[in-house]
Amino acid sequence: MGLQLEKLTIAVHGRTLIRDLDARIEPGQVLAVMGPSGSGKSSLLAWVAGLLEPPFEARGALRLNGEDLTARPVQQRRIGLLFQDDLLFPHLSVLGNLLFALPAAARAASGSAAAGDRSSRVHAAQAALDDAGLAGFGARLPGSLSGGQRSRVALLRSLLAAPAAILLDEPFSKLDAALREQMRQFTFTTLAARKVPALLVTHDAADVPRGAQLIRLDHA
Numbered sequence: 001m002g003l004q005l006e007k008l009t010i011a012v013h014g015r016t017l018i019r020d021l022d023a024r025i026e027p028g029q030v031l032a033v034m035g036p037s038g039s040g041k042s043s044l045l046a047w048v049a050g051l052l053e054p055p056f057e058a059r060g061a062l063r064l065n066g067e068d069l070t071a072r073p074v075q076q077r078r079i080g081l082l083f084q085d086d087l088l089f090p091h092l093s094v095l096g097n098l099l100f101a102l103p104a105a106a107r108a109a110s111g112s113a114a115a116g117d118r119s120s121r122v123h124a125a126q127a128a129l130d131d132a133g134l135a136g137f138g139a140r141l142p143g144s145l146s147g148g149q150r151s152r153v154a155l156l157r158s159l160l161a162a163p164a165a166i167l168l169d170e171p172f173s174k175l176d177a178a179l180r181e182q183m184r185q186f187t188f189t190t191l192a193a194r195k196v197p198a199l200l201v202t203h204d205a206a207d208v209p210r211g212a213q214l215i216r217l218d219h220a
Helices: 041-049 094-110 118-131 147-160 177-194
Strands: 003-012 015-025 030-034 056-064 079-082 165-169 198-201 213-216
Touching: 003 041, 015 030, 015 041, 015 213, 030 041, 041 056, 041 079, 041 165, 041 198, 079 147, 094 118, 094 147, 118 147, 147 177
Parallel strands: 030 198, 030 213, 079 165, 165 198
Antiparallel strands: 003 015, 003 056
16 A cells, blocks of 8 residues: 555666665554755656656556556645645635635546535535635735644645645745644645555655655665
């Protein structure tokens, strides 16, 4: 179970960035990847997401809960993405942003079309806001929220899409020190509770949660 990388090698223009990487991320656990710019961190995330394009070349296998995803397109991988920018839709309310993630997830979770109706989706989104300490924020626009609140909404939106794994690309880098710590705790506690394996790319060692695996790509 979990997310597994097998003998992954990534190269570009004849230069090898990652060679024969093996890693397994169990449900609810975190694998952190650190290294300087150009060491292959972003290429690693792109490959796992199914977004790596020429001139990059890759070989290896990707498995999620035992299924081979190596050749599957991005839309069939059920892997969520959380970036350093929250990427919320500014013209939609907080609730609208969350509902954007929900229709397919709700139907898949229940196996019935009824779960995809607006009433059930609104209930699920409001319950997520309650759990995140954002009760009553559904009608607000993203521009009225603090940085930490926006980050929490972005994480909730990613999780409401029911990903089987999630990629975290410097998700705390634009927050001030106090908000970073708050969001670290919220993010990793939430992922652990939902048993979602996470691959974290960061430049900040303080982002790496206790007990996480750590890989350093130190060659430039």
